[in-house]
Amino acid sequence: xxxxxxxxxxxxxxxxxxxxxxxxxxxxxxxxxxxxxxxxxxxxxxxxxxxxxxxxxxxxxxxxxxxxxxxxxxxxxxxxxxxxxxxxxxxxxxxxxxxxxxxxxxxxxxxxxxxxxxxxxxxxxxxxxxxxxxxxxxxxxxxxxxxxxxxxxxxxxxxxxxxxxxxxxxxxxxxxxxxxxxxxxxxxxxxxxxxxxxxxxxxxxxxxxxxxxxxxxxxxxxxxxxxxxxxxxxxxxxxxxxxxxxxxxxxxxxxxxxxxxxxxxxxxxxxxxxxxxxxxxxxxxxxxxxxxxxxxxxxxxxxxxxxxxxxxxxxxxxxxxxxxxxxxxxxxxxxxxxxxxxxxxxxxxxxxxxxxxxxxxxxxxxxxxxxxxxxxxxxxxxxxxxxxxxx
Numbered sequence: 001x002x003x004x005x006x007x008x009x010x011x012x013x014x015x016x017x018x019x020x021x022x023x024x025x026x027x028x029x030x031x032x033x034x035x036x037x038x039x040x041x042x043x044x045x046x047x048x049x050x051x052x053x054x055x056x057x058x059x060x061x062x063x064x065x066x067x068x069x070x071x072x073x074x075x076x077x078x079x080x081x082x083x084x085x086x087x088x089x090x091x092x093x094x095x096x097x098x099x100x101x102x103x104x105x106x107x108x109x110x111x112x113x114x115x116x117x118x119x120x121x122x123x124x125x126x127x128x129x130x131x132x133x134x135x136x137x138x139x140x141x142x143x144x145x146x147x148x149x150x151x152x153x154x155x156x157x158x159x160x161x162x163x164x165x166x167x168x169x170x171x172x173x174x175x176x177x178x179x180x181x182x183x184x185x186x187x188x189x190x191x192x193x194x195x196x197x198x199x200x201x202x203x204x205x206x207x208x209x210x211x212x213x214x215x216x217x218x219x220x221x222x223x224x225x226x227x228x229x230x231x232x233x234x235x236x237x238x239x240x241x242x243x244x245x246x247x248x249x250x251x252x253x254x255x256x257x258x259x260x261x262x263x264x265x266x267x268x269x270x271x272x273x274x275x276x277x278x279x280x281x282x283x284x285x286x287x288x289x290x291x292x293x294x295x296x297x298x299x300x301x302x303x304x305x306x307x308x309x310x311x312x313x314x315x316x317x318x319x320x321x322x323x324x325x326x327x328x329x330x331x332x333x334x335x336x337x338x339x340x341x342x343x344x345x346x347x348x349x350x351x352x353x354x355x356x357x358x359x360x361x362x363x364x365x366x367x368x369x370x371x372x373x374x375x376x377x378x379x380x381x382x383x384x385x386x387x388x389x390x391x
Contacts, residue, residue, distance in 0.1 A: 019331070019382065020329065020330055020331055020343060020346045020347060020350065021346060023329075023350060024346055024349060024350050024353065027350060027353050027354065027357070028040065028353060030357075031353065031356075031357030031360070031361075034357070034361060035357070035360045035361065038360060039356070039357055039360060040231065041231075042231050042232060042234040042235035043235050044356065044360070045228070045231050045232060045235075046232055046235045046236065046239065047356070048349075048352055048353060048356045049232075049239070049241070049242050049349070049352075050162070050163075050239050050241045050242065050307065051307075051352055051356070052348045052349055052351075052352035053162075053239075053241035053242065053244070053245050053303050053307075054079070054241075054300040054301075054303040054304040054307070054319075055300070055319065055322045055323055055326055055348045055351070055352070056245050056248075056326070056344070056345050056348035056349070057244075057245060057248055057296050057299050057300045057303065058075055058076075058079070058296060058297060058300045058319060058320070058322070058323035058326075059322075059323045059326035059327050059330065059344035059345065059347060059348045060248055060249065060252050060296060060341045060344050060345070061075070061292055061293035061294075061295075061296035061297065061323075062075070062293065062320075062323040062324055062326075062327045062344070063327045063330065063332045063339045063340070063341055063343070063344040064252075064256070064265060064289050064292065064293070064339075064341070065126075065289055065290070065293050066324075066327055066328075066332045066333075066334070066336065066339060067265060067266060067269040067332060067333075067336055067337060067338070067339045068265060068268050068269045068272075068285065068286060068289055068336060069268075069269055069272070069335075069336035069337075070119065070126035070286070070289075070290070071126050071127055071130060071324070072115065072126065072130045072133075072290065072293050072294075072320065073127065073130040073131050073133070073134045073320050074111075074115065074130040074131075074132075074133030074134040074136075074137060074294075074297075074320070075130075075293060075294065075296075075297040075300075075319060075320045075323060076134065076297075076316040076317065076318060076319030076320040076321075076323075077133075077134050077137035077138045077140075077141055077316040077317075077319075078108065078111055078133070078137050078294055078297040078298070078301070078316070079297045079298065079300040079301035079304060079315070079316045079319055080137070080141045080301060080304075080311075080314075080315030080316025080317070080319070081137045081140050081141040081144070081301070081316070082104050082107055082108060082297070082298045082301040082302075083301030083302060083304055083305035083311050083315055083316075084141055084144050084145055084151065084301075084305070084311035084315065085104060085107065085144065086100050086101070086104050086158075086301070086302055086305060086311070087151040087153050087305055087310070087311035088144060088151065088311075089103065089104075090153060090155050090158060091151060091152070091153060091154065091155075097155055097157045097158045100158075101302060104298045104301070104302060105295055105298050105299065107298060108294040108295040108296070108297055108298025108299070109291045109294065109295045109298075110294075111133070111294040111297075111298075112290045112291035112292065112293055112294025112295060112297075113287060113290070113291045113294075115129055115130060115133060115290045115291075115293075115294065116286050116287035116288075116289075116290035116291055117287070119286055119290065120282070120283040120286040120287055120290075121283065134320070137316075138316075141313065141315065141316065142313055145311060145312070145313050149312070149313060150310050150311065150312050150313070151310060151311040152309065152310045153305065153306070153309050153310055153311070158302075158306055159306050159309045160240055160306070161240050161241065161244070161302060161303060161306040162240075162241060162303055162304070162305070162306030162307030162308070162309070163239075163306065163307060163309070164239065164240045165236040165237050165238065165239050165240065166178055166179065166182070166237055166238050166239070166240065166243060168237060169181075174234065175230070175233040175234060176232070176233040176234075176235075176236065176237030176238075177233075178237060178238075179229060179232055179233040179237030179238045180229060180230075180233050182229070182238055182243075183225060183226060183228075183229025183230075183233070184226075184229075186225050186229070186246075187222045187225050187226060190218075190221060190222065190225065191218055191222065194214075194217070194218060198214060241303055241307070244299070244303065245345070248296070248299070249341055249342060249345055252341040253340075253341050253342060256340070256341060261285075261288065264280050264285050265285055265289060266337055266338075267280055268280060268282050268285045268286075269336035269337035269338075270336065270337030271337075300319065301315070301316070304316075304319075322348075322351065323348075325347070325351055325372070325375075325376045325379075326344055326347035326348040326350075326351050327339065327344050327347060328347070328376060328379045328380055328383070329346075329347035329350050329351060329375065329376065329379045330342075330343035330344040330345070330346050330347025330348070330350075331343035331347070331383075332344070333383050334380060334383055334384075347379075350375070351372065351375070354368075354371065354372055354375065355368060355372070358371065
């Protein structure tokens with residue numbers, strides 16, 4: 001009984017963090033039942049994660065932007081425009097892919113730095129500055145694709161980023177061996193990280209959950225990672241898109257939780273004036289976050305263009321809204337100062353799962369938009385209510 005009460009208290013006290021995981025579990029279970037197991041098939045789960053990849057990358061950056069109380073509406077067409085530039089550099093100028101990708105990422109950093117200058121240095125509201133950027137890059141995308149409309153990319157290495165899978169060392173009972181190894185490695189890293197964090201908290205006399213609850217958490221999360229790995233290994237294994245998203249999450253999770261910059265980002269989001277008075281360079285943090293956002297938009301554009309194997313005039317349309325929705329569903333607070341990059345990924349998967357499941361059930365596109373809008377509204381309402389309870 002004590003175990004149950006402690007688990008219940010833990011969930012209630014951390015409902016913002018655990019709520020999204022519970023929602024994702026319910027959504028996946030519901031769609032799997034309604035589709036007679038088709039939703040959780042290896043092929044569909046692989047397609048679901050790949051289709052969520054480019055939005056997940058954007059959601060990570062958008063989470064940090066919202067954490068510091070700003071917004072970036074330009075990222076969708078920045079992604080579309082830079083994806084088209086990548087296609088032009090590859091196909092029209094014959095520049096090698098290993099040169100094109102760093103160039104595109106640097107272009108993204110330059111664009112984000114300009115946004116940072118407008119917001120931090122000139123004091124232009126982020127909404128207005130990024131709205132102007134959205135219109136500019138929408139026009140730029142139309143300009144670079146004018147006359148051709150669609151630029152077909154015939155580069156297998158580049159296209160593999162959006163459609164390829166990591167190589168298989170061998171097959172074990174028709175399972176992708178290298179993917180199994182990656183999954184086991186992921187479980188080991190997760191367990192090590194959780195144990196280390198727990199010991200660090202105990203070292204400084206912070207409160208930690210009981211050993212039984214801690215073990216339950218380790219087993220539950222490890223089981224989920226193991227199950228997803230097993231499902232994907234039954235198809236073609238982990239895709240390059242998934243590996244890139246995982247790398248982005250690990251890097252940004254480390255930055256936001258283990259570095260001085262990460263603490264400064266959340267300090268600025270919680271109270272910019274207090275952060276400034278405590279010696280934090282708020283303008284510098286704004287520059288870094290906005291540059292990071294556009295760099296991730298560039299990466300998103302690369303993934304999307306590689307997935308389509310072409311650059312189109314409509315690339316990037318509504319990407320920014322999907323990223324904002326994923327960030328809010330993932331637990332970022334509209335008041336700033338609260339949000340995790342891991343939550344952004346879960347938010348992206350939740351939104352992709354809704355779309356994928358409704359497509360499998362043949363739900364009309366009009367109803368899909370309304371349901372997704374309702375989920376987003378629910379996430380914001382949930383944020384407001386939990387903040388009121390915390391006061």
